[in-house]
Amino acid sequence: MAIVRLDRVRKTYALGKTEVAALRGVTVDIQRGDFISIAGPSGSGKTTILNLIGCIDTPTEGTVEIDGSVTSGLGDREITRLRQRKLGFIFQAFNLVPVLNVRENVELPLLLGGERAGRSERGAWIDHLVAQVGLDGRAKHRPSELSGGERQRVAIARALVTRPLVVLADEPTANLDSRTAEGIIELMKRMNRELGTTFVFSTHDARVVALADHVISLEDGLVASEERRERSYAAAR
């Protein structure tokens, strides 16, 4: 069963007096454990798809379903709760809270969600994630003291801390050099396999696309092609 389903989704934006169609009837199913790249040139609708799945934008037509819940019609409070519990976010510009250190940034989504797990259990999980992304020696550092790649690793740990169903990453490697970018995608892939978390990331970098198991290519707001390259976590199960 698909954990994310976009059904005939259209999204138009007003640009002055004209309307611009970002998506023109897209239907996509995402399975549990998928490692998907949304590929396509600039303006093809990659970010719009991620925004709709991430419940930070609403479709003009069609429906978005996350883990069986149709998102349209939910109030701000419910949408925020859904994002906090079921989705993780990795941003192009990292978007870490500058006044919090690595460990605190990773812990933040749990605290925002009023996580009730025991302090020690929670601490161990955070430490595990920080170690998994290779930053256990830098847990007390603030974002300004980290490199771009390290910041994105923190963002990955933060996205995973609530054990979400889906992690959405919008151009996660755009601000990184190619070697670091490759490392970040490899890390995401490892997390996908070890934790079973679904990853959906957008990119226009062909080298990054090559690392994905499942590629959805967009062109002018439509799905141009869809390709499964190897057994993903879902298929392996």
Next chain:
Amino acid sequence: MPLLVKIALRNLLERRARSLAAGAIIGVGALVLVAGGAVIDASSRGIRQAFTASFTGDVFIAEKAGAPVSLLGLASEGGPEPAPYLSGYRRILAYARSRPETRAIAAQVTTYAGVNVYGNENREDALATVLFGIEPESYRKAFDNLTLVSGRYLRPGEEGILLSREEEEALRGELGVELRAGDRVSLAGLGRCAFCARDVTVRGIFAFRGLDPLEAASGGGLHIAYVDAATARALRWTVGPPSARDPWSFILVRLKNPADARRYIAGLNGWLATERIDARAGDWKEASGGFGLIADAMRIVFAAGILAVAAVALIVVMSALAMSVVERTAEIGTMRAIGAQRGFIRRMIMVETLAVSLVSGGIGAALGAALVGVLDLARIGVTGSLPRMLLAGPVFRPVVSASSVAWALAAVVVAALFAQIYPVSVALKVEPVRAIQAE
């Protein structure tokens, strides 16, 4: 430390320059409020003490009249007139004596006269004087406010007048006659009693022991002299029940604890109503005939100052916070995207506002208290009657009260709470999509 507080405080530190600028304004505001409050408190206390200890007592009881009644008389349209006699004098006196809070009671009848040197027929030479007709023994127990420069105090049952040193000097300057105890002066009635006249013996020349609030407040144009009650009654147009057996216009009560005055007055007014006595009790401000309103006027000016300071603090804090919110749009958008409810954002900004306000307000208040302490230790001398009255004595001794500190902090906090309304509304409009747009 909770995450929310951690983020708020670190954000303030991160934007140190702006936080310091906002904090400095708030701190200076709190300092001004505390120091100003101490001066106003000292002044109010001084004015009140000057009046209650010298003239009005803590409770003032007078017959009801169609116009405001004070110790100086009835404020009628044609000018001041003697206040009516108290119809229930004896019963009120008995009631006041029965109350355990009462420390001393004095009765008074007030009139006005021109005081002239005996034998001088020129009425224009007379000095307009407020005559306080008293019963010497009880009055002295209630108001031990005079220092005799020469002569002696009035004795029970005898006729006579006590002139102030200032009035004696004024008469000497005008007529070249030095008045001494034992000399006679002529008293000519004023207003409706223009044809009333009495000659009385000067028993003493006095100076006010503390302050002369009436002289200070009137700029020296108003003289007070003390006469025996019979003389005062003879120089006034009789207003009130002609059958009054005890022709006194006022009963003045001094309390063991002046803080009980409000409760005492309320109880007494209730009793007067129950007993159907056509009199009413008031406080020292009513008795002083508006001079006591100086304290209220100063309070109002101070309150306006508080509002102005609060408004400035409000604008500064609001601007600083709004700029901070605009700078942190991506951060707030990210927080919203990863699960922060609007309430979290609202609380985060509120904590920032309150932290700046309370810390800088607290420091400002502490510096204000220290400044007041330094002023107190400096023992600054004050000259002139009005400054002395306004600053509560010959030495300026301001004291910080808990209430002025509380008011200062309350003003700062209220300003801060208002100040955060706009920044919070800006922050709550930040949508999670702003996190995606951050570059």
